[in-house]
Amino acid sequence: xxxxxxxxxxxxxxxxxxxxxxxxxxxxxxxxxxxxxxxxxxxxxxxxxxxxxxxxxxxxxxxxxxxxxxxxxxxxxxxxxxxxxxxxxxxxxxxxxxxxxxxxxxxxxxxxxxxxxxxxxxxxxxxxxxxxxxxxxxxxxxxxxxxxxxxxxxxxxxxxxxxxxxxxxxxxxxxxxxxxxxxxxxxxxxxxxxxxxxxxxxxxxxxxxxxxxxxxxxxxxxxxxxxxxxxxxxxxxxxxxxxxxxxxxxxxxxxxxxxx
Amino acid sequence: xxxxxxxxxxxxxxxxxxxxxxxxxxxxxxxxxxxxxxxxxxxxxxxxxxxxxxxxxxxxxxxxxxxxxxxxxxxxxxxxxxxxxxxxxxxxxxxxxxxxxxxxxxxxxxxxxxxxxxxxxxxxxxxxxxxxxxxxxxxxxxxxxxxxxxxxxxxxxxxxxxxxxxxxxxxxxxxxxxxxxxxxxxxxxxxxxxxxxxxxxxxxxxxxxxxxxxxxxxxxxxxxxxxxxxxxxxxxxxxxxxxxxxxxxxxxxxxxxxxx
DNA sequence: CGTACATTTGATCCACTTCAAACTCGGTGG
DNA sequence: CCACCGAGTTTGAAGTGGATCAAATGTACG
Numbered sequence: 001x002x003x004x005x006x007x008x009x010x011x012x013x014x015x016x017x018x019x020x021x022x023x024x025x026x027x028x029x030x031x032x033x034x035x036x037x038x039x040x041x042x043x044x045x046x047x048x049x050x051x052x053x054x055x056x057x058x059x060x061x062x063x064x065x066x067x068x069x070x071x072x073x074x075x076x077x078x079x080x081x082x083x084x085x086x087x088x089x090x091x092x093x094x095x096x097x098x099x100x101x102x103x104x105x106x107x108x109x110x111x112x113x114x115x116x117x118x119x120x121x122x123x124x125x126x127x128x129x130x131x132x133x134x135x136x137x138x139x140x141x142x143x144x145x146x147x148x149x150x151x152x153x154x155x156x157x158x159x160x161x162x163x164x165x166x167x168x169x170x171x172x173x174x175x176x177x178x179x180x181x182x183x184x185x186x187x188x189x190x191x192x193x194x195x196x197x198x199x200x201x202x203x204x205x206x207x208x209x210x211x212x213x214x215x216x217x218x219x220x221x222x223x224x225x226x227x228x229x230x231x232x233x234x235x236x237x238x239x240x241x242x243x244x245x246x247x248x249x250x251x252x253x254x255x256x257x258x259x260x
Numbered sequence: 261x262x263x264x265x266x267x268x269x270x271x272x273x274x275x276x277x278x279x280x281x282x283x284x285x286x287x288x289x290x291x292x293x294x295x296x297x298x299x300x301x302x303x304x305x306x307x308x309x310x311x312x313x314x315x316x317x318x319x320x321x322x323x324x325x326x327x328x329x330x331x332x333x334x335x336x337x338x339x340x341x342x343x344x345x346x347x348x349x350x351x352x353x354x355x356x357x358x359x360x361x362x363x364x365x366x367x368x369x370x371x372x373x374x375x376x377x378x379x380x381x382x383x384x385x386x387x388x389x390x391x392x393x394x395x396x397x398x399x400x401x402x403x404x405x406x407x408x409x410x411x412x413x414x415x416x417x418x419x420x421x422x423x424x425x426x427x428x429x430x431x432x433x434x435x436x437x438x439x440x441x442x443x444x445x446x447x448x449x450x451x452x453x454x455x456x457x458x459x460x461x462x463x464x465x466x467x468x469x470x471x472x473x474x475x476x477x478x479x480x481x482x483x484x485x486x487x488x489x490x491x492x493x494x495x496x497x498x499x500x501x502x503x504x505x506x507x508x509x510x511x512x513x514x515x516x517x518x519x520x
Numbered sequence: 521c522g523t524a525c526a527t528t529t530g531a532t533c534c535a536c537t538t539c540a541a542a543c544t545c546g547g548t549g550g
Numbered sequence: 551c552c553a554c555c556g557a558g559t560t561t562g563a564a565g566t567g568g569a570t571c572a573a574a575t576g577t578a579c580g
C-alpha cells in the first residue's frame with residue numbers, strides 16, 4: 001500500500017497524526033486525493049498543541065495565515081457586534097475546516113474559540129494554495145467545502161428568518177445528531193459541547209427560551225436531557241418538527257434534489 | 261435627479277460584450293488578471309439574451325453547469341421552505357457572481373430570478389475550473405469572491421438574530437447605497453429593484469413592518485421615498501442606525517479591522 | 521379606465537423577551 | 551467530608567416588538 005517511507009522527524013505527538021491514518025480523512029480536506037497527494041498535503045500540515053477550553057484559535061482581526069481542520073473537540077466561531085456582544089456564527093466538529101472566510105482579508109473576520117479541549121491541524125494558507133496549484137482534486141475539495149458552507153449559511157438564514165423557537169431548536173439538535181452520526185458517534189446519544197447560552201446566541205433566541213423548549217421537548221418525550229447529555233427518543237418527529245431538511249448538510253449531495 | 265441608467269457596457273450585445281472593455285471588470289472576475297488572461301477568460305464566457313423581469317436564470321434543482329456574472333439589472337436568489345414559501349437569500353447587482361454555492365452539488369441549491377430586465381455573462385464552470393488551473397490569479401479571485409460571500413452571510417445572520425426592524429431596514433438601505441456607489445451610481449439616489457414584500461422576506465420582517473419603518477424614516481427625514489425611488493437625506497444617521505458596519509461588504513478589506 | 525396587485529395605515533394579538541428568583545452542580549477550601 | 555460559592559440552568563410572571571388581520575389607498579398595465 002503506502003510505498004512512501006515515513007517522513008523523518010515523527011516523534012511522540014506527530015506519530016499518529018498523519019492524514020493517511022486519520023480516521024477523519026474521508027470527511028476532511030484529503031477527500032478524493034490519492035495516497036501520494038495526501039502525503040504532500042501532510043507535509044505542510046502542522047499539528048498544534050491542544051487548545052484548552054476557552055482558548056482562542058484565532059481572534060477577529062488577527063493576521064490571516066492559516067486555515068485549520070478540527071481533529072478532536074469542538075470550536076465556536078463568532079463575530080462581535082459594535083456594541084461588543086458576540087454573535088456565534090458556527091460550531092465546528094472534528095473534520096471541519098475553520099477560517100476559510102478570511103481568505104480575501106489580511107485578517108480573520110471572525111474569532112474561533114475552543115468549547116472544550118480541542119486539537120486542530122494547522123494549514124498555512126499560502127502553502128495550501130501553492131499545493132492546490134498542482135493538485136486539481138485538492139482545489140476542487142477546497143471549493144466544495146466553501147460552497148457547502150455557503151449552502152449551510154443560506155439554511156441558517158432561513159432558520160433565523162422563518163422558523164419559530166421550537167423549529168429552531170429541533171433543527172439544531174437533529175443537525176448535530178446527523179453530524180455526529182457521520183463522524184461515527186451515536187446519532188441518538190451525545191453531549192452538547194456548548195452552553196444553553198451559546199445555543200441561544202447561535203439560534204437567535206434568549207437562553208430562557210432555549211431552556212423552555214428543551215423542557216417542552218422532554219415532556220413531549222421527543223428527547224431526554226440531562227445537563228449537556230442528550231438522548232433523542234423520537235428522531236422522526238424531531239426531524240418533522242425541524243421543518244425543512246438541511247439538504248447537503250449531513251449527506252453528500254446524492255440524488256435528493258432530483259426528486260423535486 | 262433621477263438615477264443614471266445601468267450601463268453594463270453593452271449596446272448591441274455581443275459586439276461590445278467583452279471583459280476588457282467592460283466597465284465592471286474591476287469589480288468582477290477579471291480583477292487582477294492581465295490583459296492576456298482576461299482574453300482567455302473572455303473566450304469561455306457566453307453572453308445570453310437578456311432575462312425579462314420575473315424570468316428564472318436557473319431554478320433550485322436544475323443541473324449545475326454555469327456560474328453567472330450580472331452585467332446589468334438585478335437578480336434575487338431564494339430557496340424554498342418545505343411549506344413552499346420562498347426565502348430570499350440575496351440580491352445581486354451588476355458585477356456580482358451568482359451560482360457559486362452550487363459547486364459541490366450536481367444541482368443548484370437555490371433559484372435565481374430576474375427582478376427587472378437583466379443581462380448576465382454565462383461562465384461554464386468546468387471550463388472556468390480548467391482555466392483556473394493555469395491562472396493562479398483567477399483561482400485566487402474565485403476564492404476571494406466566495407469568502408466574501410461567506411463573510412456577508414455571517415453579517416446577515418447577525419442582522420437576522422440581533423437587529424430590530426429599524427436597524428435591519430437601515431442596514432439594508434445603506435448597504436445598497438454603498439454597492440451602488442461602488443458601481444458608479446449615486447449613493448444618495450437610487451431605485452430599489454425589489455418590492456417591499458421582497459425586502460421584508462429578505463430581512464425577516466412582515467411587509468407591513470417594512471412599510472412602517474420606511475414611513476418612520478421618512479418622517480424622521482432620514483430618507484425620502486417615492487415608491488421605489490429612494491433619496492438618502494441623512495447618510496450618517498442612517499449608517500449610525502444600521503448599527504454595525506458591514507466590514508468588507510462594500511469596500512475592499514482595507515485596514516479597518518486593524519484598529520481593533 | 522377599470523381590474524389586479526402593491527403599498528400603506530390602523531387595530532389587535534401573541535411568541536418571545538425581559539426581569540426576577542429559585543435551583544443545580546462541579547469545584548474549592550476550611 | 552461537607553459547607554459554601556458562583557456560574558449555568560430552569561421556572562414563573564409581566565411586558566413588548568413585530569406579526570397578523572382587516573381595510574383603505576395607490577399604482578401599473580392590459
